[in-house]
Amino acid sequence: MKRYEDLAPSLRCIMTPGPVEVDPRVLRAMSFPVLGQFDPEFTDIMNETMEMLRALFKTGNKWAFPVDGTSRSGIEAVMVSLIAPGDRVLIPIFGRFGHLLHEIAERCGAEVYTIEKEWGSVFAPEEVISAIRSIKPDVVAIVHGETSTGRMQPLAEIGQVCREQDALLIVDAVATIGGVPVETDEWLLDAVIGGTQKCLSIPSGMAPVTYNERAEAKLLKRKQVERGLRTGRFEAGELPPVRSNYFDLGMLQDYWSPQRLNHHTEMTSMLYALREGLRLVLEEGLEARHARHALHEQALVAGLAAMGLTLYGDPDCKLTVVACVQIPEGVDGESVRTMLLDHFGIEIASSFGPLKGKIWRIGTMGFSCRENNVLRVLGALEATLLRHGHSLSPGLSVQAALDVYEQKGR
């Protein structure tokens, strides 16, 4: 029998758009012994987590709970539950994750309509609004923060039109939740999906979602009780049943309700992590947290500019939690990334599709988003670029970032 070594992962400075570093207090939470899924102490933790998620999503919605899977499990759960086969679905696309929404909607059996914007920009609200008015979709699904291009889509004006047109508005806020404002109720968002491994700084593994009564009304038309748990006569809903058992929000909400109707076995240790991570977010305060993300972004961007690097994309819609940097002419982007990881222990990201090999993406998210990390990545990137024969004036970058910190306070 082969012997496997003790687990001993290196300590990394993770400056990608996720997964990012995790606060030691969250890591510690996962090391607590587990409780049974129907232990009253555990269901209390479930209820507390729901309460904290409502605060995070800025919502009075009854339903706010994690789907047990990575971020895209939450997206798929919301989409497969709210899109009935044959529904007209509008997807405005301005990067890779818009294409993912398209792909998922297609697999849900939707009649998909897309509008596309050149990567690096976002839609003017009126462009989305006029598409909604002409296509008259049942569902609109849109990305809030597109990490593939580092852009953020303004959402505030879209919800009202969706209500007028009787469409449900689904928002992928995986990259933004906990880093920039996400105003579920104020923006009239019907369903929102957050991510854990980005600005919340909780390990990948849960996908917090929330949805309102408009969304729930549709779920109830597709409601099923699981075979094997049914008592009495079973009546089919008004709309076709959800094509997934695991992702059926109607079942998940019965499990997360006082009814506690058995579904999956809730991920105990991940829920401990989520609860602790949310506790830290709410302790810091959402506004303070957003301000922190903005500050460190400014310092990072100042440092990158002082190094002579150019940011990618339309600055007016830059997502604060990730900086997309054009890889300078003549520099091998992957070689730089490898040197950063192997010599400095720092991870930055590449990108996808048309941007592969063209940009680096440097995240300032959650627990990774702090002064010493920003200064460290700037210093290391400068040294690595010099080592790659790229010409720049040494020393300016870190100084520029320090200037920001000095002027703005920490």
Add this chain to the structure above:
Amino acid sequence: MKRYEDLAPSLRCIMTPGPVEVDPRVLRAMSFPVLGQFDPEFTDIMNETMEMLRALFKTGNKWAFPVDGTSRSGIEAVMVSLIAPGDRVLIPIFGRFGHLLHEIAERCGAEVYTIEKEWGSVFAPEEVISAIRSIKPDVVAIVHGETSTGRMQPLAEIGQVCREQDALLIVDAVATIGGVPVETDEWLLDAVIGGTQKCLSIPSGMAPVTYNERAEAKLLKRKQVERGLRTGRFEAGELPPVRSNYFDLGMLQDYWSPQRLNHHTEMTSMLYALREGLRLVLEEGLEARHARHALHEQALVAGLAAMGLTLYGDPDCKLTVVACVQIPEGVDGESVRTMLLDHFGIEIASSFGPLKGKIWRIGTMGFSCRENNVLRVLGALEATLLRHGHSLSPGLSVQAALDVYEQKGR
């Protein structure tokens, strides 16, 4: 802002059929700082985990990896990927989780055929074989260990007939993997799903699966590359695409292959737990582990009998890792469970559907399956039954279990 308390779950003795107690070494593994998903150190951990899963499943299959979700996510991933809409699917049902397979197959768009056996028993292999011969299904899906009734279905003879009939055989080994033999290759199982929170004693959150070339051949006919990652012209497969993005095994295997085609963000901390849990299982050795589970079951059953309690179901097909106990006449089963939890810190389970209120289920799984736990649950159950006015001869139960340990060694 409401203040939330420090996480402080009580220490429980968990004697249910899952989730069960977790070895402190596995809990500790989750507290290590995270690595990025494409960090070479992390992809090494992914590869090692695949290797260990092959050993666990007793298979030479190329594909053995976890699906990122609770156990039923693995079941759904295998079913939605291997069942094309309109496929004929045979499900032999002998408890709740057979009904779950039925429900999932139905949601996959299958033409479902079921045969049912009274709860408490299992099928004779020839019953399943003759159903396969007459129904000629594309897929057969069956539960190996049915925790709702505590029964185990013999599987060894079914695989050969599936090959003759060109059907794929999917086995839900969620409850058995790591506790009793699961012979993927020897029994000719085409796809097997294991659970983490039962005999493997890893927190709920990952679903290890394996499948062979016969299964992969079907996946390849449904293969898609994700929108947003496609390069060049896209050709549709021979069979309809999988109805889920998250659960598309064709995509998952590209992510788990050296190609590392981006899909979800692998659950870092859960993978650390899975790797450590598997390491402990392989260190103990599968045979020794199965023998340990058998020993503690014997001691538990002897103790229950000495207390005058009656086991539920056909003893010939008893699942060794859970004992189903008839709740004595006049005793309130839920009141007993509550007293065990509140006064003794011990959790045992109730059951589902027709067995609700009729039986208790006492698990002896994984890390929970040890002498001190068995003796503790017997002593506490005896005291609790006495406290509930149930008449029994005190002291015999724990002595009977100790006798087993003395005779058989530990």
